[in-house]
Structures are given as structure tokens and as C-alpha cells.
Amino acid sequence: MLQIIQPSQAGTVESNDILIILTPVSADKGIYVELTSPVLKKYGRQIKNVIQEVLREQGIDAVHVSANDRGALDCTIRARMMTAIDRATGEEVLG
Numbered sequence: 001m002l003q004i005i006q007p008s009q010a011g012t013v014e015s016n017d018i019l020i021i022l023t024p025v026s027a028d029k030g031i032y033v034e035l036t037s038p039v040l041k042k043y044g045r046q047i048k049n050v051i052q053e054v055l056r057e058q059g060i061d062a063v064h065v066s067a068n069d070r071g072a073l074d075c076t077i078r079a080r081m082m083t084a085i086d087r088a089t090g091e092e093v094l095g
Helices: 040-057 074-089
Strands: 008-010 018-023 031-036 063-069
Touching: 008 074, 018 074, 031 040, 040 063, 040 074, 063 074
Parallel strands: 031 063
Antiparallel strands: 008 018, 018 063
16 A cells, blocks of 8 residues: 655646645545536546546545646546656656
8 A cells, every 4th residue: 555655746738738735634534526628517427436446546545636627638637647646655656
């Protein structure tokens, strides 16, 4: 099980990308996903599902995720999440 020990970010706010910012929280706070997107009504649930799926796969159960989406595909969301987790945990989860 990984733990978020420091703030991190990955991605950009360019078109077809997503900026992911992870912030550590106490274990009792759980996972909170804050999402901004021009397609929030149509794809917001799917974007949040991908974010939460990556967190579950890595065993992370306490983090604040701020996501600023600009039309990213699921594979881009996953890649940005994995990079942010790498940076926030100090452990390599990629590769």
C-alpha cells in the first residue's frame, strides 16, 4: 500500500491533457476528487472513475486529487495519475 507523503503534480492545462495535483491528507479523510472540466456533465463520472481506479490499483486510500481536465483520454488520465503518484510517494510505480 502506497502513501502520499508530499504534494505533486503531473500534466498541463493544454488541450487534450489533464493537470493532476495530489495533496496528502490524514488517513481518516479518505479520497476526495475535485474535478474541473468543460465536459464535466457528459464525462465527469468516467474521469472520476479512472482516477479512483488508479488509486485503488496502487492501494492509495487517503489523498486529495485536484484534476483540471482539458479533454484528456482515459489513457492520458491514467498516465498523469501514475506520474503524480510516483512523485508524491517517492516510489517508482511506473515501469
